[in-house]
Amino acid sequence: ADDSARSAAKVRNVQLTKPPGALGRLEELAIWYAGWRGQARPRLERPQVIVFAGNHGVTAQGVSAFPADVTEQMVLNFQAGGAAINQLAQVFGAQMDVYALALDRPTADFTAGPAMDEAEFLHAIATGWDAVDAQAGLLATGEMGIGNTTSAAAVACALFGGNAEDWVGRGTGVDDAGLVLKAKVVRDGLSRNSNALGDGLEILRCLGGRELAAMAGAMARARVERIPVILDGFICCAAAACLDRAVPGALDHAVAGHRSAEAAHGKLLEKLGKEPLLQLDMRLGEGSGAALAIGVLQGAIACHSGMATFAEAGVSEG
Amino acid sequence: ADDSARSAAKVRNVQLTKPPGALGRLEELAIWYAGWRGQARPRLERPQVIVFAGNHGVTAQGVSAFPADVTEQMVLNFQAGGAAINQLAQVFGAQMDVYALALDRPTADFTAGPAMDEAEFLHAIATGWDAVDAQAGLLATGEMGIGNTTSAAAVACALFGGNAEDWVGRGTGVDDAGLVLKAKVVRDGLSRNSNALGDGLEILRCLGGRELAAMAGAMARARVERIPVILDGFICCAAAACLDRAVPGALDHAVAGHRSAEAAHGKLLEKLGKEPLLQLDMRLGEGSGAALAIGVLQGAIACHSGMATFAEAGVSEG
Incomplete structure (x- = not known):
C-alpha cells in the first residue's frame, strides 16, 4: 500500500x-x-466479480446434498445470467466473469491422496492469476463446486487445527448424519495427506480444489496490481487462508465482505483477523456476499x- | 400488505x-x-431519501458538542450536494429532498414545557406527510438537528421507561460530563412533561422536535401509499417508535437499515422488534445508515x- x-x-x-x-x-x-x-x-471504478467452478472427487463420499452435475448446470446458469451473482454484479455495476476449471475431470478424492497433482494445481492457480482484469478497481472472487464446503473444511482444519467437527457445516443443506460424515471425511483427508500439513500451498493442493486454487491465484495477482479484494464466504476464505499462511500479510489488500451462515466461517474470519462488513445469514457462495458488500465500499468511497x-x-x- | x-x-x-x-x-x-x-x-424503482432539519430549544442546556448554527449550515451543505447523504443517495440512485423546518424558531426547551404547541406539531407532521413522493418505490427518512439525540433520548425514555442514563449517548461527541448533563436534561424534561407520557404522539410533541415529527408524518404517509421504509438511526427510530405506540403495527412497512454506534440504538431496535441490516458503527444521522441499506434491498430484490x-x-x- x-x-x-x-x-x-x-x-x-x-x-x-x-x-x-x-x-x-x-x-x-x-x-x-x-x-x-x-x-x-479515489474513485471505485470497474469492479470485477470472478466465479471459478470446479468439481470434487470427494463427492464420491456422499458429502453433498446436491449431485455433482449441478456444478456444470450452474455454470450454464451463470453464463445465461440467471444466478444470484449475476443479479448482484449488475446491481453494483460489476463486470462478471466465469471460469469452469476442467469440470469433466474432478479433483481426486482427497481421502485417497492429494486432490491435485502439481501440474493441475499450478494450472488452476494460473487460471486465477490470468482471470484478473488489471484495469479493475476492485476484485470479488466467488466459487461454485458441489462438495467444496467439505474441501474448505479440510483446508481450514489443516491450517488451524482443532477437531474436524469444528470446521464442517451444512453446506447446501446436509442433515445431521451428513455433518457426521463430513467430519469423518475431513479426518480421513488430513490423515491421508499428513505430509502436506506444514505448508499453506501444499494444503491447498492436497485438500483444496481447482476453484479454491484459482481464487488464491486471483487474489495474489490482485495484490501485485494493487487491486483491493473483497472476500466472500467460507470457501473463498479457506483459499485465502492458504495464501496468508504461505506469505504472511498476503491478504492486507483484502476485506471480508460478509460472515456467512456456514458454521465455521466466523471462526475462520477470526483466524484471518478480518471483521466482516455484512452479516445477513447468506450461505450461497458464488461470490454473492462479497458482491453485496461492493455497495458498502462504493458508499464509503463516494463519501x-x-x-x-x-x-x-x-x-x-x- | x-x-x-x-x-x-x-x-x-x-x-x-x-x-x-x-x-x-x-x-x-x-x-x-x-x-x-x-x-x-417487484422492481425497486425511484427510492427517495428525505432529510428533515430542525432546531432544538434544549440546546440552551449545553447538550451538544456543536453549536446550533450547524443545523442551518448543514442544510446548505445538503442543498449544495456536499454531505455524506448526498453521496450515498447518488450511489444508490435515490432522489434526495431536504426540508428545513422553521430553523429560525427552535422548539421550546422541553425542560421548561412542551417542545411544540399543537399547531407547530401538526404543521411538522404535515410537512413530512406532504414530502413523500407517492411514486417512490422506497423511502428512507433522515434528520439533522443539533441537540436532537437529547430529544430522542427523552422520547425513548418516555416511551419505554428505565433510567435516563440508559437512553443518552455521545451524539456528535460529548464527553463524560456531557453525558451526565444529557441524562439530567432528559429527567427534567420527563418530569416537566409528565402529563404527556401516556400517549405516543404527545410524547413526540412535548419531547421531540419538528424533524422527528416530520419523519413520523412521512412514515405514516408511506404506509398509506404502500411505500416500504428503511429506518435510519437512533433519532429516526425514536420518532418511529412514537408512531408505533400510537398505532400498533404502524411500522410493519419498515425495516431497520442499521444499528448505529449511538449507545441506546440497539435497545431501541429491540423494543421495536427490528433486526438491523447493517452494523458498521455509523452515527452520523442524515439518513446515512438507511441510505447505505438501500443497496442491500436492491440486491435482495434483484435476486x-x-x-x-x-x-x-x-x-x-x-
Whole structure:
C-alpha cells in the first residue's frame, strides 16, 4: 500500500463535514482503499466479480446434498445470467466473469491422496492469476463446486487445527448424519495427506480444489496490481487462508465482505483477523456476499471522495 | 400488505436456483417488499431519501458538542450536494429532498414545557406527510438537528421507561460530563412533561422536535401509499417508535437499515422488534445508515425478481 496516499486520505477524512468518526467503518474502508490505489481521493471504478467452478472427487463420499452435475448446470446458469451473482454484479455495476476449471475431470478424492497433482494445481492457480482484469478497481472472487464446503473444511482444519467437527457445516443443506460424515471425511483427508500439513500451498493442493486454487491465484495477482479484494464466504476464505499462511500479510489488500451462515466461517474470519462488513445469514457462495458488500465500499468511497470539507461548506467544526 | 403477492413471492423464492434459504435475510426482505408493493416479482424503482432539519430549544442546556448554527449550515451543505447523504443517495440512485423546518424558531426547551404547541406539531407532521413522493418505490427518512439525540433520548425514555442514563449517548461527541448533563436534561424534561407520557404522539410533541415529527408524518404517509421504509438511526427510530405506540403495527412497512454506534440504538431496535441490516458503527444521522441499506434491498430484490428458476435453468434441485 501507498503510505503517502493513505496519510493524505486520513488528513482529508478529518476535514469532511461530519463529526469525527461518525461514518464508522466507512471511514477506515475508504482510507484502506485509498492506500491500495495510491490516491488520496479515489474513485471505485470497474469492479470485477470472478466465479471459478470446479468439481470434487470427494463427492464420491456422499458429502453433498446436491449431485455433482449441478456444478456444470450452474455454470450454464451463470453464463445465461440467471444466478444470484449475476443479479448482484449488475446491481453494483460489476463486470462478471466465469471460469469452469476442467469440470469433466474432478479433483481426486482427497481421502485417497492429494486432490491435485502439481501440474493441475499450478494450472488452476494460473487460471486465477490470468482471470484478473488489471484495469479493475476492485476484485470479488466467488466459487461454485458441489462438495467444496467439505474441501474448505479440510483446508481450514489443516491450517488451524482443532477437531474436524469444528470446521464442517451444512453446506447446501446436509442433515445431521451428513455433518457426521463430513467430519469423518475431513479426518480421513488430513490423515491421508499428513505430509502436506506444514505448508499453506501444499494444503491447498492436497485438500483444496481447482476453484479454491484459482481464487488464491486471483487474489495474489490482485495484490501485485494493487487491486483491493473483497472476500466472500467460507470457501473463498479457506483459499485465502492458504495464501496468508504461505506469505504472511498476503491478504492486507483484502476485506471480508460478509460472515456467512456456514458454521465455521466466523471462526475462520477470526483466524484471518478480518471483521466482516455484512452479516445477513447468506450461505450461497458464488461470490454473492462479497458482491453485496461492493455497495458498502462504493458508499464509503463516494463519501470520502465526494463530501465537502468544513472549510468548503462553511460549516463550524464544533 | 398484499397477502396474495406475498404468498406468490414465497412460492417463487423456493423455485430460484439456490439451495433453500441460502440468500438468508435477502429472501425475507424480497418477500416483505413484494407484499407491500403488491407484486410477486417487484422492481425497486425511484427510492427517495428525505432529510428533515430542525432546531432544538434544549440546546440552551449545553447538550451538544456543536453549536446550533450547524443545523442551518448543514442544510446548505445538503442543498449544495456536499454531505455524506448526498453521496450515498447518488450511489444508490435515490432522489434526495431536504426540508428545513422553521430553523429560525427552535422548539421550546422541553425542560421548561412542551417542545411544540399543537399547531407547530401538526404543521411538522404535515410537512413530512406532504414530502413523500407517492411514486417512490422506497423511502428512507433522515434528520439533522443539533441537540436532537437529547430529544430522542427523552422520547425513548418516555416511551419505554428505565433510567435516563440508559437512553443518552455521545451524539456528535460529548464527553463524560456531557453525558451526565444529557441524562439530567432528559429527567427534567420527563418530569416537566409528565402529563404527556401516556400517549405516543404527545410524547413526540412535548419531547421531540419538528424533524422527528416530520419523519413520523412521512412514515405514516408511506404506509398509506404502500411505500416500504428503511429506518435510519437512533433519532429516526425514536420518532418511529412514537408512531408505533400510537398505532400498533404502524411500522410493519419498515425495516431497520442499521444499528448505529449511538449507545441506546440497539435497545431501541429491540423494543421495536427490528433486526438491523447493517452494523458498521455509523452515527452520523442524515439518513446515512438507511441510505447505505438501500443497496442491500436492491440486491435482495434483484435476486428475487431476476434469478432463473430451477426449471428455467435446467438445474437439478438436489
